[in-house]
Amino acid sequence: MKNIYLVGFMATGKTAVAKILAGRLNLKLVDMDAEIEAREKMPISEIFRLKGEPYFRDLEKGFIKRLARGEGQAVACGGGVFVDPENIGTMKKSGVVICLTSKPETILRRTAADASRPLLNVADPQKKIEELLEKRRPFYAQAHHTIDCDALSVEESAQAVLNILQHERL
Template identity: 35%
Template sequence: MPIKNIALLGFMGCGKTTVGRLLARKLGFRFLDTDSLIEEKSGLSIPQIFERFGEKHFRKLETQVLEEVASWKKLVLSTGGGLPMKDENWKLLQEKFLTVFIEVPFETLWRRIAADPGRPLLRRYPRKDLLEKLYLERLSRYRQADVIISAGESTPEEIAEAIIDHAQADC
């Protein structure tokens, strides 16, 4: 039985895109990043979308992109950190993908993302405590994923291999 499409979930900075590219290459799957696809379709960067149209519009674009790619085959999808929070997105992810949460401790995430100007949510959550609150709000949804990979000290290669092991066992 073939391996199901895989959706990578997790907070910004957890390594979804890096791991996703590696995983897709190893499986011979196509790799897509929802944020990159939104940028490509809109002609705007994620920070520009947030600035011009707001987060609500961005979340609508996320849903549109997810609906578009959900029926594709042999796909590794890196989702935006907030994408799984919308119930209709979560339902589609559960139906069409093996969902994988890449779990990284908040302190590690904070070190990775604190100085990144390409993270529009840092404008809304500029302090560590505010961003941690958002992380904790999302954590319960992330933990509903089919597979949870604790990735604090693991390399992207090790994470990809662990996901492959789970995906093969799932099919």
């Protein structure tokens, strides 16, 4: 089975949905952010602070290249990984890319108590969310499929992905 890449903005449910997919489809679960943190031995917020965003994006690119050599993986991608054209091409060739979306207000509510989100440690996080979503919109639109998860539970979001996958040749 090809890889299933879940992309989209932070707090759209990528990791929770990937866990369900991995269990139901007997796939290997890969949480990109958690894997990068383990390899770097520090949280992403510290990677950003100490080494910068370009360093982190390079880590993501290398990680995607390694994942693409395998198959049978349910991959919860970092929110910004799909804005790099090379990553987009690699992911689309090696699997099915599904973008999970939510409204800025929902994302803000879900991330409000989480100080580990380096891109949202700003004076006006909702404005930052809106700016980043607008900037990333044309990239996210290149996913094979998009699911609006705003009004869906994690279980319903996972079922929506499973419904899509029934029509894919994996």
